[in-house]
Amino acid sequence: MKMMSLDHKPAVHFRDVHYSVDNQPILKDITGSFLEGKITTLVGPSGAGKTTLLKLCNGLLSPDSGEIFINEQNIDSYEPVQLRRYVGMALQSAPMISGSVLKNLALPMVLQGKQLAEEEARNLLTDVGLDASFLHRNSKDLSGGQRQKVSIARTLVNRPRVILLDEITSSLDLASQKEIEALIVKINRKFNTTIIWITHNLEQALTIGAYTWVMMGGEVIETGESSLLKAPVNEKVKRFVKGEGQ
Amino acid sequence: MSYLALSIALVFVLIPLFLSKTLHLGLEKDTLIATIRSIIQLFAVGYILQFIFEADSPLYILLMVMVMIGAATLNARKKGSVIKGITWKVAVTLIFIEVLTQGIILGFNITPRSAQYIIPLSGMVIGNSMVLAILFLNRFSAEIESRQDETELILSLGGTPKQAINTQLITSIKASMIPTIESQKTIGLVQLPGMMSGQIIGGADPIQAVQFQLLILFLLLTTAAVTSIMLGTLSYPSLFNQRMQMLRAR
Ligand SMILES: Nc1ncnc2c1ncn2[C@@H]1O[C@H](COP(=O)(O)OP(=O)(O)O)[C@@H](O)[C@H]1O
Ligand SMILES: [Mg+2]
Numbered sequence: 095m096k097m098m099s100l101d102h103k104p105a106v107h108f109r110d111v112h113y114s115v116d117n118q119p120i121l122k123d124i125t126g127s128f129l130e131g132k133i134t135t136l137v138g139p140s141g142a143g144k145t146t147l148l149k150l151c152n153g154l155l156s157p158d159s160g161e162i163f164i165n166e167q168n169i170d171s172y173e174p175v176q177l178r179r180y181v182g183m184a185l186q187s188a189p190m191i192s193g194s195v196l197k198n199l200a201l202p203m204v205l206q207g208k209q210l211a212e213e214e215a216r217n218l219l220t221d222v223g224l225d226a227s228f229l230h231r232n233s234k235d236l237s238g239g240q241r242q243k244v245s246i247a248r249t250l251v252n253r254p255r256v257i258l259l260d261e262i263t264s265s266l267d268l269a270s271q272k273e274i275e276a277l278i279v280k281i282n283r284k285f286n287t288t289i290i291w292i293t294h295n296l297e298q299a300l301t302i303g304a305y306t307w308v309m310m311g312g313e314v315i316e317t318g319e320s321s322l323l324k325a326p327v328n329e330k331v332k333r334f335v336k337g338e339g340q
Numbered sequence: 341m342s343y344l345a346l347s348i349a350l351v352f353v354l355i356p357l358f359l360s361k362t363l364h365l366g367l368e369k370d371t372l373i374a375t376i377r378s379i380i381q382l383f384a385v386g387y388i389l390q391f392i393f394e395a396d397s398p399l400y401i402l403l404m405v406m407v408m409i410g411a412a413t414l415n416a417r418k419k420g421s422v423i424k425g426i427t428w429k430v431a432v433t434l435i436f437i438e439v440l441t442q443g444i445i446l447g448f449n450i451t452p453r454s455a456q457y458i459i460p461l462s463g464m465v466i467g468n469s470m471v472l473a474i475l476f477l478n479r480f481s482a483e484i485e486s487r488q489d490e491t492e493l494i495l496s497l498g499g500t501p502k503q504a505i506n507t508q509l510i511t512s513i514k515a516s517m518i519p520t521i522e523s524q525k526t527i528g529l530v531q532l533p534g535m536m537s538g539q540i541i542g543g544a545d546p547i548q549a550v551q552f553q554l555l556i557l558f559l560l561l562t563t564a565a566v567t568s569i570m571l572g573t574l575s576y577p578s579l580f581n582q583r584m585q586m587l588r589a590r
Binding site for chain 1: 489490492493494495496497498499500503507583584585586
């Protein structure tokens with residue numbers, strides 16, 4: 095099959111993907127690529143299907159029809175466990191397991207029967223802008239924003255080649271948000287990691303992403319370089335951008 | 341005890357009926373139904389047992405045990421409707437418990453090999469196993485529901501279904517076993533166990549009655565542990581598919 099002639103390969107490619115729950119279509123006929131080493135942002139109103147699309151990328155869900163390729167190989171040819179370490183995800187609700195922050199950070203290693211050195215855990219915390227003293231805090235006592243930071247750090251432990259971020263800065267103050275943005279950009283540049291980032295913040299989508307997908311009602315209605323958000327073509331996107339801007 | 345004496349004992353039904361009526365508790369109907377049902381059910385069982393004890397045939401014993409397991413299965417499965425194939429999973433667990441406990445009891449000649457021993461002991465094991473299954477399934481269903489986020493988190497980090505459900509499974513197993521263990525700590529101090537009371541009233545030597553009661557307590561410990569663990573092990577895989585996805589994933 096012929097791809098767009100770009101120097102970047104698609105790290106994740108959707109072909110005619112449909113997904114429904116109880117015969118209710120959630121995603122309709124999604125086709126498109128997320129390019130390797132690029133940051134693509136995903137925007138759209140709540141209920142558009144953004145989270146669902148992300149979960150299809152690491153096999154937490156499977157499409158009803160259509161195909162998904164990871165590095166040009168069908169997603170079904172991967173072992174689920176390997177796939178999810180390769181394509182890491184930070185979930186929208188930033189769930190914590192009960193116990194300390196350290197226990198949460200070590201979780202990806204513990205699941206492999208390994209351990210996380212405390213030194214490494216400390217570095218991870220510093221990377222996401224949390225003081226090392228948080229290591230032995232109970233995860234129950236974290237604020238929403240602190241949980242999001244721990245959740246991001248935990249996602250990085252597996253060193254995924256593709257990172258899926260689901261509204262990870264929604265509870266963060268502006269300074270923390272910038273800090274996380276800088277961290278993700280740094281990882282993207284340094285390791286050529288592919289990033290797919292859902293955000294409600296159009297300013298963020300515009301400045302961080304190289305590319306942007308706009309989703310509504312289970313469909314991708316506009317894609318292209320992120321600057322499209324400044325001058326959308328589609329009427330619905332125009333209205334959405336205007337609404338979010340207020 | 342004579343039937344006349346038993347009739348007089350109905351006074352113990354009239355007292356609550358009278359109280360319910362005068363205090364408007366609205367429990368008259370339920371009390372009456374409960375009384376009538378227990379009279380019919382217990383006499384029916386009594387006559388069936390009398391018949392089986394006289395016949396003392398392995399076939400009838402087997403039949404009786406199968407009826408107990410069937411009834412217990414139908415009762416317990418209601419609590420596990422979120423789990424696919426729960427009916428046969430409960431049935432297999434109950435059958436396994438029954439075979440295990442009777443295998444040991446009869447294999448080591450702990451009690452004589454007759455219906456008089458096999459049926460009451462089986463009834464107690466199956467009945468308790470049913471209660472354990474209900475406690476376990478109740479808790480496990482609630483844990484699955486309330487901790488979906490954690491399950492999804494572990495799967496998303498590359499954990500297996502077993503790892504993703506382990507905390508919920510262990511919590512539910514423990515919670516279902518606690519009442520059995522706790523009630524055994526205070527036994528005899530507050531309340532004489534039903535079977536022991538029955539035996540003593542029936543004229544048995546108290547020490548003999550204690551020995552039987554201890555046998556039952558030990559049996560119930562095994563029943564509790566094996567029921568919860570086995571049912572848990574059988575149940576959790578049906579919450580996931582081959583691709584390690586939660587079946588009711590959102
Ligand atoms: N398991 C499910 N059962 C019912 N509806 C679902 C389920 N999963 C997703 N949906 C619905 O699909 C739509 C898209 O959800 P989602 O992907 O979370 O959207 P977004 O992340 O863009 O807000 C929503 O309308 C949501 O209610
Ligand atoms: Mg979402």
